[in-house]
Amino acid sequence: MNISLTSLALQNLTRRTFRTYALLLAIAIVSGAIFSTSTLMWGVNSSLSKGLSKFGADLLVVPKGSMISMKSALLTGEPSLFYMDGGIMQKIASLKGVKSVSPQLFLTSVEGNCCVMGNAFIIGFNPKTDFTVMPWLEDKLDRPFQMDDVIIGATNSYAVGDKLFFYGQDLTVYGKLGRTGIGLYDNAIFLNIDKAYSMAEESHKLPGVSPLKLVRGSVSAVLVQTEVGAKLPFISFTISKDPDIKVITAGNIITSVRQNLVTLFGSTLVMSLILILANTLMISAIFSTIVNERKRELGILRALGARKTSIFKLIVYEAAMLTSMGGLLGVFLGIVIMRIYQRTIIFNLKELNMPYLWPPVSSIVMLACIAVGAAVIVGIGGAFYPALKGSTLQPYDAIRAGE
Amino acid sequence: MIDIHDIWKIYDVGEEKIEALREISFKIERGSFISIVGHSGSGKTTLLSILGGLTKPTRGSVSIDGADIWSMNDKDLSSLRNQKIGFIFQFSSLIPTLCAVDNVALPVIYRSREHRHSWKAVYEYAEELLSTLGLKHKLKAFPSELSGGQQRRVAIARAFINKPAIIVADEPTGDLDSQSESDVMEFFSKINEQYQTTFLLVTHNLALARMTDKVHNMKDGMLLHSNNGGSP
Numbered sequence: 230m231n232i233s234l235t236s237l238a239l240q241n242l243t244r245r246t247f248r249t250y251a252l253l254l255a256i257a258i259v260s261g262a263i264f265s266t267s268t269l270m271w272g273v274n275s276s277l278s279k280g281l282s283k284f285g286a287d288l289l290v291v292p293k294g295s296m297i298s299m300k301s302a303l304l305t306g307e308p309s310l311f312y313m314d315g316g317i318m319q320k321i322a323s324l325k326g327v328k329s330v331s332p333q334l335f336l337t338s339v340e341g342n343c344c345v346m347g348n349a350f351i352i353g354f355n356p357k358t359d360f361t362v363m364p365w366l367e368d369k370l371d372r373p374f375q376m377d378d379v380i381i382g383a384t385n386s387y388a389v390g391d392k393l394f395f396y397g398q399d400l401t402v403y404g405k406l407g408r409t410g411i412g413l414y415d416n417a418i419f420l421n422i423d424k425a426y427s428m429a430e431e432s433h434k435l436p437g438v439s440p441l442k443l444v445r446g447s448v449s450a451v452l453v454q455t456e457v458g459a460k461l462p463f464i465s466f467t468i469s470k471d472p473d474i475k476v477i478t479a480g481n482i483i484t485s486v487r488q489n490l491v492t493l494f495g496s497t498l499v500m501s502l503i504l505i506l507a508n509t510l511m512i513s514a515i516f517s518t519i520v521n522e523r524k525r526e527l528g529i530l531r532a533l534g535a536r537k538t539s540i541f542k543l544i545v546y547e548a549a550m551l552t553s554m555g556g557l558l559g560v561f562l563g564i565v566i567m568r569i570y571q572r573t574i575i576f577n578l579k580e581l582n583m584p585y586l587w588p589p590v591s592s593i594v595m596l597a598c599i600a601v602g603a604a605v606i607v608g609i610g611g612a613f614y615p616a617l618k619g620s621t622l623q624p625y626d627a628i629r630a631g632e
Numbered sequence: 633m634i635d636i637h638d639i640w641k642i643y644d645v646g647e648e649k650i651e652a653l654r655e656i657s658f659k660i661e662r663g664s665f666i667s668i669v670g671h672s673g674s675g676k677t678t679l680l681s682i683l684g685g686l687t688k689p690t691r692g693s694v695s696i697d698g699a700d701i702w703s704m705n706d707k708d709l710s711s712l713r714n715q716k717i718g719f720i721f722q723f724s725s726l727i728p729t730l731c732a733v734d735n736v737a738l739p740v741i742y743r744s745r746e747h748r749h750s751w752k753a754v755y756e757y758a759e760e761l762l763s764t765l766g767l768k769h770k771l772k773a774f775p776s777e778l779s780g781g782q783q784r785r786v787a788i789a790r791a792f793i794n795k796p797a798i799i800v801a802d803e804p805t806g807d808l809d810s811q812s813e814s815d816v817m818e819f820f821s822k823i824n825e826q827y828q829t830t831f832l833l834v835t836h837n838l839a840l841a842r843m844t845d846k847v848h849n850m851k852d853g854m855l856l857h858s859n860n861g862g863s864p
Contacts, residue, residue: 240729244729530738533719534711534715534739534743536706536742537706
């Protein structure tokens with residue numbers, strides 16, 4: 230290989246291997262922390278945005294006292310049961326600016342012979358008025374949706390065409406939704422609301438089964454879609470006048486998740502920023518030492534024809550190479566650790582009501598580039614002053630200082 | 633031609649001013665083979681570093697081929713050091729992370745692309761120089777694997793890689809045995825004759841000085857007198 234400024238800088242890194250490896254590791258820890266934190270935040274944010282955009286409803290009306298349960302159900306997909314009179318739908322539909330309303334009825338299955346699985350989140354919806362489930366079918370049977378059909382979320386292990394049974398009702402998997410990152414849509418099993426009422430009634434007849442406590446005509450939530458240009462706060466305010474109900478907007482959900490995000494990752498990000506600053510100062514101190522150690526060499530290079538800028542570049546390249554390698558190592562370690570602990574990470578995020586989808590590869594690559602870029606900036610920033618000092622040394626003084 | 637005119641170098645050491653060089657003026661014709669002798673601290677190395685563009689004089693001027701080198705900007709002065717001057721230092725001056733042939737080729741990376749030969753030609757010439765100096769078997773050896781004398785010969789080879797017009801050498805044969813010293817001086821002489829390269833040697837070794845065309849004597853920062861040496 231021909232000699233060059235870059236190869237010279239690279240070879241300089243081999244001089245004191247312990248120092249090089251220690252610096253590499255320090256940079257790797259910081260860039261790995263930045264990369265992992267930003268990837269997780271990105272995943273939560275994007276799955277939230279993606280899921281809520283699929284959600285399609287501008288407002289969600291739920292019974293008073295069930296707002297937190299609803300948010301939790303929506304984000305984690307854990308079954309949550311609450312009911313209100315379905316008559317509210319007509320009142321809401323009559324409001325100016327409301328385009329359509331659609332009910333959802335929440336049920337859950339129990340362990341035992343009556344159900345194919347226990348603790349499933351079963352949601353009754355009205356296929357005639359629905360605007361949040363049917364549009365997002367990714368795979369379905371080649372026929373219209375029927376009374377005994379169900380639609381399952383992406384994380385469900387059943388396939389289209391499979392047979393299920395709940396509370397003695399035989400059902401067919403009609404379709405499967407695309408993955409959204411929103412727990413309710415990924416985990417739930419959707420069926421016709423009339424079938425859900427029948428199921429609830431049948432549950433009373435089954436021996437040894439805890440019956441579903443709901444009455445025909447009740448609903449758990451009303452999804453509201455407003456007309457283009459409608460004043461959302463005004464509609465929300467008007468609906469909220471009813472003391473027995475609460476209105477949730479997509480903004481409410483995003484805000485509460487972001488608050489959790491800030492709490493969870495904010496401190497990590499602050500720590501990362503402090504570590505960046507600490508690493509920059511550490512690089513600065515170490516490269517000052519390096520410049521002092523190599524004064525004579527720098528003087529010799531100047532004697533051989535190196536310009537001030539060449540000396541500056543040599544020192545900065547060395548730091549940038551070191552920190553970029555540290556950055557790459559950090560990203561690699563971040564990916565490995567996140568892959569190893571991905572189930573734990575998703576479980577813990579779910580516990581905090583945070584939906585999670587791994588960001589697309591392009592976003593991960595972009596975040597990796599940002600993390601490595603940050604590491605390179607740490608290197609260049611840290612080495613800048615020592616490089617400047619090294620480049621402005623008088624050649625003869627530098628040679629003599631090294632004697 | 634090198635024109636040294638009224639060179640002074642004064643160092644401030646605390647409140648004291650030390651005159652390392654005083655009122656030095658002389659001219660060196662192209663192709664000259666000159667030595668500077670004197671005791672330690674007489675200012676020989678300081679003078680050499682001023683002539684070579686490594687340290688700025690407090691007063692006075694140095695012109696090489698009519699251009700005042702101490703009026704040049706960093707780019708031009710660096711280019712002059714790279715292309716016109718070859719340095720041989722009195723101490724080990726090799727880069728420890730580079731092997732012998734890379735050390736010899738090192739100055740070429742500072743040449744502008746338009747003045748640079750192909751890397752193949754550069755390395756061929758570097759190998760030729762090392763072979764001439766008896767180091768054909770040590771091309772890939774690192775400085776830590778070379779003796780003091782071998783390191784000195786690599787440094788000598790490096791000084792010639794850009795085929796400079798002037799060689800500035802500070803005790804160039806310091807670490808060499810008498811046979812190697814004789815070989816190196818023969819090599820210098822050959823280059824001097826072949827390319828009209830100007831040689832400026834600083835040495836304690838009077839026998840070596842006598843092999844040059846002219847010997848300048850220095851004492852306490854001043855040039856005392858010059859003698860004509862013998863043919864090297």
